[in-house]
Amino acid sequence: MNIALIGYGKMGQAIERLALSRGHQITTRITAENRAAFEAPEFAAADVAIEFTGPDAAAENALTCLEKNVPVVSGSTGWNARIPEVQAVCNRVGGTMLQSSNFSIGVQLFFLLNQKLAQLMATHPEYALKVSETHHTEKKDAPSGTAVTLTEGILNETDTYQNWHLGTDSKAGSIPVEALRIEGIPGTHQVRYTSAIDTIEIAHTAHSRDGFALGAVLAAEFLAGKKGVFTMQDVLNS
Numbered sequence: 535m536n537i538a539l540i541g542y543g544k545m546g547q548a549i550e551r552l553a554l555s556r557g558h559q560i561t562t563r564i565t566a567e568n569r570a571a572f573e574a575p576e577f578a579a580a581d582v583a584i585e586f587t588g589p590d591a592a593a594e595n596a597l598t599c600l601e602k603n604v605p606v607v608s609g610s611t612g613w614n615a616r617i618p619e620v621q622a623v624c625n626r627v628g629g630t631m632l633q634s635s636n637f638s639i640g641v642q643l644f645f646l647l648n649q650k651l652a653q654l655m656a657t658h659p660e661y662a663l664k665v666s667e668t669h670h671t672e673k674k675d676a677p678s679g680t681a682v683t684l685t686e687g688i689l690n691e692t693d694t695y696q697n698w699h700l701g702t703d704s705k706a707g708s709i710p711v712e713a714l715r716i717e718g719i720p721g722t723h724q725v726r727y728t729s730a731i732d733t734i735e736i737a738h739t740a741h742s743r744d745g746f747a748l749g750a751v752l753a754a755e756f757l758a759g760k761k762g763v764f765t766m767q768d769v770l771n772s
Contacts, residue, residue: 536561537754538580538604540595541587544672545609548747549584556751566591572598580604582754588674589613596620596631605630605760607753609637609746611679621763630757632764635679637749641723642766644738648684648725651736652691659694661727661734662704666712668722676700676713680723685709688725721746 535558539546542563550560562576566587571577582605585595589612599606600623608631617633624631636642655661665688667681677700685698688709698709720740727734740746749766756769 535559535581535755535758536579538577538583539563540583540585540599541565541610543586545586545743545747546584548743549586549750552744552747553584553751553754556755558751558754572602577604578602582607582757584609584750584754586610586750592616593620596633597623600624600627600629600631603629605754605757607631607750607757608633609750611635611682612675614679614682624763628761630761630764632753632757632766632768634749634753634766635683636721636746637753637766638738638740638745639749639752639770640740640745641680641738642749642770644723644736645683645687647736649687649691651725651727651734652688655727655734656692656694658727658729661729663688663695664702664710664712664726664728665698666714666724666726668714668716668719670719671715671717673715676715677711678713678721678723680721681711681713684723684725685711 537553537558538561542565561580562571564571583599585608587610592610592613593616596606596608667678695709696707698711700711702710702712720743722739724737753769
């Protein structure tokens, strides 16, 4: 498979290494410094683009891929407000895209575990809830997209909370989400329920970027020959 990389930071380089190890080719590497490469034949020849940039560029990058009929896997976070718009364009033009806040297979399983725990805890309002995430200092958005997905999963299962807020202070009906930035941390997420007598906690700790990178490559492989809007749950269920 011919893969175009959009964004060539540490994640892009990890994706390249794993893609090559699985027998794929990298046709082009597009960064903020060479956006003209979107017009080059090497990009048009790609079977799929994998996009890991940032919240300011993600939507336009995905739209450009759809405009040029190149399927796109987007792992950028912090652009949730524009995702429905881009997905609507994808459906309108008959394109292909898969967007996820986290491509790690372990995190996808963690999302399911989080939802199940939220279902069990929905009838126990005596437990105060807190979500926390810790990442490397280069991460551009806070809270992480993964933390937002975790809180959204909880909100779908409970009437105790109606929204979430960034911080550790308590607010009625709102889930506090703590975001910490520490050098060298690939990503740690915790969901903690605390009562006067005990604490229930689930956590996911990434040891490297390889889990995220492999998931992105698996998502790209999954999109081959497909049209429409997909999620990592589609990949897991395939």
